[in-house]
Structures are given as structure tokens and as C-alpha cells.
Amino acid sequence: MSEKKKKPAEEKNLDEILDTSRRDFLKKVGLVGSAALTGAAALYSGYRFEKEKHSGATIKVLTEDNRLVEIPVEQVKDYKPGLKVYQTRGREGIEGKRWVMVIDLSKCRNARKCVEACQDAHHLRPYEYHINTLVMQESKNTPRYFMPKPCQHCDNPPCVSVCPVDATFKRQDGIVLIDNERCIGCRFCMSACPYSARMFHWQEPLAVEGDKERVYDIELNVPHKKGTISKCLFSADRLREGIMPYCVSACPNGVFYFGDENEDAVTNGTTKETVRLSELLEQNGAYRLLPELGTKPRVYYLPPKNRIFEFREPGETEYKEQHNT
Template sequence: MSKNKNSRRDFLKLGLLAGGTLVTGSMIKTALSETPENDPGSNIKVLTPDGKLVEISKASIKAGKEYVSPKASHQGIPHRKFVMVIDLSRCKNARKCVEACKVGHHLPSDHEWMKVYLMQDSSKQSPYWFPRPCFHCDSPMCASVCPVGATYKRSDGIVLIDSGRCIGCKFCMTGCPYSVRVFNWKDPEVSEEDKKVKYSPETGIPQVEGTVGKCIFCADLLRKNELPRCVQACPMGVIFFGDIIEDTVTNGTDTIPFSQLVKDRSAFRYLEQLGTEPSVYYLPPTERLFPFESGLDDLDKKVLARYKNTPYMKNQKKLKNDK
């Protein structure tokens, strides 16, 4: 009975994912009818010399446990210091990083941990698209001002939030100069499935009302040696990610020494003068792969509306009206 219920709920959820197309309904239902109690995917099958299939848990092969408690999450991954390099010359506002982040962290529908800004430094300068994750600063204002230690920096450079500790004073939000942090102003619409999930600061699931959330460099995936979701999702290979100690960054396809990339492309950090020492570097938008305007094509009306007040869009509108 309960199993039935389960699959039905999953079916409904998947139905929604499929964009509400009824046609796909029964197929997914059948595919899911085999749903076992535990995800067998967490195990790997090994064929022994005598031809027998043996199950080995993934955890025993890969370093790190599946669940990381809030207390354990204070410890960074040993001998690592993560860094992100964002190539502004490749970004065309495809917004796949934003979507992958939202889906991957089960965020409420109107929350964005990764944002893509339309930037124009001054009226004579050219506009560009500016993806903005959390900068995981080495001198994080947010972690300094937190009165209860709910947000903290780890040895591997990642700044996390423990939603179980956060009192919601929002001091960190005013402390962060990059507007990275988002607040759960209302009930975060946690799905029934997520309600059963044991909370870990490394996944951020489920979000809690009255607490702060932000990009966590997908700390859960890093434990499994997997790239953050935004890096994996980006079709243009805009976002490079890696470990600064082993001096290697990758966008999934290209793997380059970090020092070489930074040197060759004159990398900079946003608002360096503030002294927050971000872990995110930007490559300037020179020799672009796509014209800036292509980032405005095929945009959802709602998404387009957010750029309405930028000087660039106002100017475009003016030019259009003049014609």
C-alpha cells in the first residue's frame, strides 16, 4: 500500500518535471514500478573471477561517507583548497548553471544560489554576463559576523551554513558585499520526500524557514570527487573548478593548470579592493565566443524582466524608441 503511494507521488512529481505532458505519464509509472526500497545505485557490482556478481558499496571504493553531519561538516576535505575560475568570454547567459543548482539543491522555486548578472562597468564599456556563485572568501565577512557560528569556513576553503544553528539575524547578509546570501522568508515548500532527508550543511537539503542559504560549492559532490553542479551543467564550459594545491582546474572537458590559466588570461577577482580574498577568479570577457546580445535570446519573460532596470537595457529601449 505504502509502496503504491510512493510510486504514485513520484509519478506526479516526474509528471511535473516533464513539463506537464500527460503523454509521458504511464511510461514513467511503469519505469518506476520496479522502485526498490533502497537505491541500489549506491552500490557497485563487481564480477569475481569465478563469475559471481558481488556488491560493494560505493562508499568503500570512494573516499568519504554518504552522510556528513553538521558537526562533521566543519572539517574540510584534507589537503584540498578549492578554487573556481569563471571565463566571462564564454558565458552567454544560457542559465543552465542556475537551473542545475536550483534542481540539485532542491531550492524553493524563486531561490537562486547561482545568479547571472548583466554587468556594464560604465556606459562606454561593453556589457557582459557575470555568473556569480558564492566567492568562498578566505577572509569571509559573513563568518566573522555570525553571532552563533552557524556559518563557518573550512580548511578546504568552503564556507558553509548550518541551518540547524542559524538564528536568522541576517547579519551575514548585510556583511556579504556580493549579495550572495538568500533568506527563507517563508516556508521553503519542502517536498514530502525531502522532509525525510537528514539535513546536512553539505547538501543544504532541506532548506529551513527563517534561515539563510547560499552556494556551497556542492560540498556533497566534492566528497565523491565530482564537480559542482553548475560546472557540470554549463554547456559552454564557462566554469572551471579545481584544487589550488594541486594547481589544476577543469570545466569537465578541458583540464588546465590553474596558475597557467590565471597567467595567460589575466584573471582578476571581483572587488579585490575589499580584501575579502575570494576563491573565485574571473577571466575578462575578451575575444568572446558569443556576442553579448545572444544572452538575451530565448529568455523567459520573467528572467528578462530582471534586467529591465540595468543601464544597458534602458539604453537599448531608448535607441529602439528613437528609431
């Protein structure tokens, strides 16, 4: 009886043994196989890496101090400047430059493209201005005209003199900038500026996608901070790239000229025509705003003479009028 009982048990054991060994075998084969595959893949990728490494493929790169160097292709990394880089280079400015802007009032017809381009670049609301076109009238019997008014970037800036925390400063290329990271929002500079060029951020910055991850750029004032000051920056970030400011390029009427005083040349943002700065100022009777204050602005105005457009109230465009009458 006991033998009878044992036999099927033995049989079962044998079956079990056979079954488990098959399973084990398959398991082992799977393990070894996948290990071999991974190993081969690793070996192959390593081989490829080594092959590429020794391929000698190089690329020519221009260094910051203007040297052309050759480096292996695989060592090229995308460069993203950090806050420290922005702050350092933003404080120093561009060597050997003296930026200057000329605004030809005879051509301005309040298209407001400069204002829009500026607000777009600096993430401002429609009622926040770094540049604005004003309606001007000197006295009752003189004509009205439009005047775009950015920051004058004075060579003797009263706003910088009064800043108690060194948040606003002047650079070697003439641009007056603000560090929103330092600004305490005391608004001394606002009251010191005779041109009312500065604005206070009463609200949280306009939420623009991607701003949260963005590193604060002192040359763009984006993303700025609530309770601090900002103003026109002469698009310092663009000048670093060799492109004219946002407002200058956006004007459809050829109002703005921009250039380097050291080169005695300014380029029109619309027509891209380059002219001698000294000749342009001389031939057109240029002037600066409130020269009696001794602030020495870097923005020149050409008088609104020989205007070829009719003065219209802001908001009343030529197009609208034509179609309403």
C-alpha cells in the same frame, strides 16, 4: 419407558462422542502437522543460515581510513550517515584540498543551466538563487556581458566574522558553509557580504518529495528551514564524492573551471579538459571581485574578451529571435 428414552440418548451420545473425537482427531492432526511444518521450516532456515555463515564468503571493503579489509558477506549493512555524521564531517571539510573556481566570462551567453542545476539540487524556487547570471556594464560606453556570480568563498570571510551563533563557518578546504540548524536568521551575514551572495528563506522550503524523511545535510542545505540563510556551497556534497559542482557540470558553454589549488590544476566542467591553474590565470589576465576589500575570494574571473556571441537581453534567446524575424 425410561429405557426407551435412554437408548436413543445413548445412541446420540455415542454419535456425539464419535463425532467429537473425529473432530478432535482432525484438529490434533492439523496442529501437529502445522507445528511440524513450522519446525521443519525453522530448522531448514537455521540450517541454511548456518551453512551460509560457514560458507566463508567474504567481501573486500575500503574503510574510512583507507584500509582494505575483508569481512563476511552477511555482515555488510547499508551505511546511512546520521545528522551527527553530516554535521561533524561538514564542519571539518576535506583534508588537503583548497577548492578554487575559475569563471571564463568570454564564454558565458546566459544559458542559465548553472542556475537551474543549482536550484534543482538545493530545492530552490525559480526566484531563489545561490548562483545567478548578472548583466554587467562597467560604464556607458563599454560593452555589456553576462557574469555568473556564486558565493566567492573568501579566505577572509566577513560573513563568518559577524555570525553571532557560529552558524556560518569556514572549513579547511576553503568552503564557507551554513548550518541551518544553528542559524537564527539575524541576517548579519547578509549585510556583511560585499558580494550579496546570501539569500534569506522567507518561505517554507520548497516541498520536494522525500524531503520530510531526509536527514539534514549541512553540505547540501537540504532540507533547509524557513527564516534561515542559505547560499552557494560549492556543492560540498558532490566534492566529497569526487564530482564537480552541479553548476560546473551543467554549463553547456565551458564557462566554469573547478579544481584544487593545491594541485595547481582546474578542470573545465563542459570539455573536461584539465589545465594548469597558474597558467590559466596568468595567460588570461584573471581577476577577483572587489580585491580592495581584502576578502581573498576563491573564485577567479577571466575577462570577457574576444566573445564569440552577440549580447542579447536576458530572456531573448537566439532561437526565439531567429524564428520571429
